[in-house]
Amino acid sequence: MVSWPAFPAHNSGVEPAPAIFLHTSWRSGGTWIWSRCRQSPRVRAFYEPLHEQLGTISKRQIAQLRPGSWQSNHSETEPYFQEYTNLIRPGGRGVAGHESRFAFSRYFLAPGEADAPLAAYIGSLMAGARADGRIAVFKFCRSQGRAAWFEQHFPQALHAVVLRDPVAQWQSTQTLLHEKRNRYFTVAPLLVLARNAGHPLVREAVACLDVRLPELHSEDLAYGVELCWRHVKRQSDAERYRGFLAFWAATSLAALDSRALLIDATAMSSEPGHRSDVEGALSGAIGEAVALVPHADAGCPLLPGGACAEAHRAAAAMICARRTRLEPARLNILLGKLLPHGGHPAPGHPRRVVPFAEKSSRPPPRVVTAALIVAANVLQQLRQLHGMSITRLRAIRSF
Numbered sequence: 001m002v003s004w005p006a007f008p009a010h011n012s013g014v015e016p017a018p019a020i021f022l023h024t025s026w027r028s029g030g031t032w033i034w035s036r037c038r039q040s041p042r043v044r045a046f047y048e049p050l051h052e053q054l055g056t057i058s059k060r061q062i063a064q065l066r067p068g069s070w071q072s073n074h075s076e077t078e079p080y081f082q083e084y085t086n087l088i089r090p091g092g093r094g095v096a097g098h099e100s101r102f103a104f105s106r107y108f109l110a111p112g113e114a115d116a117p118l119a120a121y122i123g124s125l126m127a128g129a130r131a132d133g134r135i136a137v138f139k140f141c142r143s144q145g146r147a148a149w150f151e152q153h154f155p156q157a158l159h160a161v162v163l164r165d166p167v168a169q170w171q172s173t174q175t176l177l178h179e180k181r182n183r184y185f186t187v188a189p190l191l192v193l194a195r196n197a198g199h200p201l202v203r204e205a206v207a208c209l210d211v212r213l214p215e216l217h218s219e220d221l222a223y224g225v226e227l228c229w230r231h232v233k234r235q236s237d238a239e240r241y242r243g244f245l246a247f248w249a250a251t252s253l254a255a256l257d258s259r260a261l262l263i264d265a266t267a268m269s270s271e272p273g274h275r276s277d278v279e280g281a282l283s284g285a286i287g288e289a290v291a292l293v294p295h296a297d298a299g300c301p302l303l304p305g306g307a308c309a310e311a312h313r314a315a316a317a318m319i320c321a322r323r324t325r326l327e328p329a330r331l332n333i334l335l336g337k338l339l340p341h342g343g344h345p346a347p348g349h350p351r352r353v354v355p356f357a358e359k360s361s362r363p364p365p366r367v368v369t370a371a372l373i374v375a376a377n378v379l380q381q382l383r384q385l386h387g388m389s390i391t392r393l394r395a396i397r398s399f
Contacts, residue, residue: 029164030139035077036291040290055095057081057088062085097121103142111149160260160263186240187225190231209246252334253334264333
């Protein structure tokens with residue numbers, strides 16, 4: 001597989017990338033990165049181009065939907081969907097080319113699968129930006145399962161996957177649910193799983209984490225949301241978290257089985273080198289310097305529900321089963337996020353922007369380490385493979 005192409009530095013005078021695709025998840029920090037790119041006059045920044053609301057949105061609604069209109073924890077800026085204002089259909093509602101199914105149906109697409117309307121819609125947004133001499137920057141929350149598909153159809157763009165620690169991401173959704181009465185971010189991951197229950201990755205994640213999904217007998221979105229909400233209300237906290245973790249594992253595996261850059265949302269605030277790498281990649285793609293002011297990812301030291309450790313082991317086992325599809329450093333980062341104490345990767349593998357490398361035909365040493373983590377018993381071998389401290393080993397054994 002070809003490695004991700006290197007884009008020029010912003011001051012090199014070489015033509016920048018035609019577009020940037022930020023493949024993010026809900027409450028993962030993607031809006032912050034997108035908003036920093038949006039400040040450049042070279043950019044036309046499209047927020048959530050697959051969002052279900054774009055199918056019926058009006059210009060008046062576009063003007064009203066901004067960070068201050070709900071408890072978003074986003075920095076105040078222009079309305080989210082402002083860039084779509086001149087793309088509303090003649091009837092006054094809905095963005096031209098958008099289809100409601102884009103949001104949750106066919107959430108997982110292999111590169112070779114066909115979806116001509118989706119490709120045409122995104123292509124039209126890129127073309128419109130290019131006609132104005134700008135670069136399209138897309139911030140998705142519904143593309144991780146199709147990241148490789150987007151790469152296949154838009155190969156000259158810069159593709160980046162934003163990944164956040166699952167516990168921190170989950171706690172953000174639960175804060176909105178319990179303190180702000182916003183159920184959307186709790187329901188949406190479950191709706192993705194239910195709408196795509198037949199996909200192999202979803203079936204595997206659901207089975208490994210013992211998740212029960214509601215059966216959707218209609219494509220109607222309002223029906224699906226309501227059914228999923230009723231399902232969620234009957235669940236314990238541990239059951240809800242297992243459902244979210246199944247979504248996190250399946251979408252992360254799909255997104256990282258690609259050539260996209262990997263942006264670690266947690267490391268962006270704690271590791272200046274990682275943030276500098278991300279700034280360099282975005283600056284090169286835009287053709288102008290992009291500064292990412294450190295954005296704290298507070299996370300949460302408390303795991304939701306007593307069965308969380310067991311759920312993390314199950315998710316790690318699923319990821320290990322697919323280890324040959326992931327580049328070793330990415331496998332290490334994914335597994336590290338399922339370990340306690342913040343999920344730091346093993347020593348010797350600092351987090352950074354990781355381009356996709358040629359996949360090895362034999363299992364790398366880190367894969368053996370991952371298997372031992374799942375077993376969580378063979379401590380001596382772990383020390384030899386990772387050179388980890390006795391303190392770290394005890395932490396893993398207690399997990």
